[in-house]
Amino acid sequence: MDDMITLGSGHGADIRLSALGLGAWQWGDRMMWGYGSGYAAAEVRGAFEASLRAGINWVDTAEVYGMGKSERLLGQFVRESNADILTATKFFPMPWRLRRGALLDALRASLRRLNMQRVDLYQIHWPVPLVSIETWMEAMADAVSAGLTRAVGVSNFNLDQTRRAHAALARRGVALASNQVEYSLLQRGPERNGLLNACGEMGVTLIAYSPLAKGMLSGKYTPDNPPPGARRHLYPPARLVAAQPLVGLLREAGQVHGGKTPSQVALNWVICKGALPIPGAKNAAQAQDNAGALGWRLTADEVAGLDEASEAVS
Numbered sequence: 001m002d003d004m005i006t007l008g009s010g011h012g013a014d015i016r017l018s019a020l021g022l023g024a025w026q027w028g029d030r031m032m033w034g035y036g037s038g039y040a041a042a043e044v045r046g047a048f049e050a051s052l053r054a055g056i057n058w059v060d061t062a063e064v065y066g067m068g069k070s071e072r073l074l075g076q077f078v079r080e081s082n083a084d085i086l087t088a089t090k091f092f093p094m095p096w097r098l099r100r101g102a103l104l105d106a107l108r109a110s111l112r113r114l115n116m117q118r119v120d121l122y123q124i125h126w127p128v129p130l131v132s133i134e135t136w137m138e139a140m141a142d143a144v145s146a147g148l149t150r151a152v153g154v155s156n157f158n159l160d161q162t163r164r165a166h167a168a169l170a171r172r173g174v175a176l177a178s179n180q181v182e183y184s185l186l187q188r189g190p191e192r193n194g195l196l197n198a199c200g201e202m203g204v205t206l207i208a209y210s211p212l213a214k215g216m217l218s219g220k221y222t223p224d225n226p227p228p229g230a231r232r233h234l235y236p237p238a239r240l241v242a243a244q245p246l247v248g249l250l251r252e253a254g255q256v257h258g259g260k261t262p263s264q265v266a267l268n269w270v271i272c273k274g275a276l277p278i279p280g281a282k283n284a285a286q287a288q289d290n291a292g293a294l295g296w297r298l299t300a301d302e303v304a305g306l307d308e309a310s311e312a313v314s
């Protein structure tokens with residue numbers, strides 16, 4: 001079973017990634033994830049180390065995660081582990097960032113926090129319309145020319161925006177490697193709006209964020225045990241009730257495959273769809289569990305069954 005993929009079909013930089021990455025929004029973020037209460041640096045280091053041991057070779061972070069803390073922690077873990085780990089980070093087009101050069105300044109600041117000479121993938125976090133996509137893509141191509149990143153991607157871009165980014169980069173001879181969007185059994189927009197197919201045709205890797213629907217697909221949250229904090233608003237009781245049959249099917253499919261957990265089945269479904277999931281993990285146990293999505297595949301019938309069960313709730 002080949003659990004490695006070539007980012008962006010190998011145009012330009014030949015970057016080989018494990019078919020599952022590790023999301024690092026949780027590392028330092030208090031508002032959504034409650035970093036500092038219940039888990040902190042020691043636990044997220046455990047997530048990093050468990051992922052490495054399981055063969056995961058890349059981490060997704062962003063300058064805004066924990067206001068730089070996530071990048072700093074990742075830089076520290078990579079340095080101390082001496083591991084050959086690939087790094088993806090992101091530029092946020094804040095409203096005061098109006099010049100093309102602002103992107104390179106932000107990338108250099110990320111590199112300082114990461115304590116690295118270059119990253120492997122640099123992504124635009126959101127398509128904020130104050131500056132045109134074409135201008136930011138010029139800046140992304142500058143970042144590649146300057147040797148500050150090996151590949152470039154976008155995030156939260158719709159189909160039209162993805163095509164524009166792809167075309168603008170192509171004019172500079174740079175490939176658009178990826179588009180990172182929300183995609184899971186509870187959010188199937190990328191299938192319905194054609195983005196997943198179009199990315200495949202363009203050779204753009206679709207990176208799936210929130211592939212566990214922020215923990216809902218792990219099966220641990222139920223109408224009687226709702227998620228804490230801000231996630232309560234994203235997944236109110238009615239949505240949790242509606243998702244229970246799907247979670248039941250994840251459990252059943254896991255049993256057929258030798259006791260896989262609902263999280264492992266939900267992540268495997270994303271992989272079967274041709275996307276690259278990046279589950280966030282707060283500790284070693286979660287990271288190890290998620291890595292168990294690798295090394296096997298659901299059958300086409302099982303994928304179709306999960307598709308059907310998710311129709312009403314995604």
Ligand SMILES: NC(=O)c1ccc[n+]([C@@H]2O[C@H](COP(=O)([O-])OP(=O)(O)OC[C@H]3O[C@@H](n4cnc5c(N)ncnc54)[C@H](OP(=O)(O)O)[C@@H]3O)[C@@H](O)[C@H]2O)c1
Nearest residue numbers: 023024025155209210211212213214215218279280286289
């Ligand atoms: N580009 C963007 O705009 C964007 C947006 C969102 C996320 N992302 C990226 O995508 C990554 C993943 O998305 P996400 O963090 O939103 O959601 P997710 O991966 O769907 O869910 C992560 C959360 O689920 C719970 N969890 C994870 N593994 C588990 C397991 N095996 N068993 C039980 N619970 C488990 C943990 O929270 P609890 O333990 O608290 O339940 C964890 O914090 C982020 O870290 C980030 O790198 C990018």
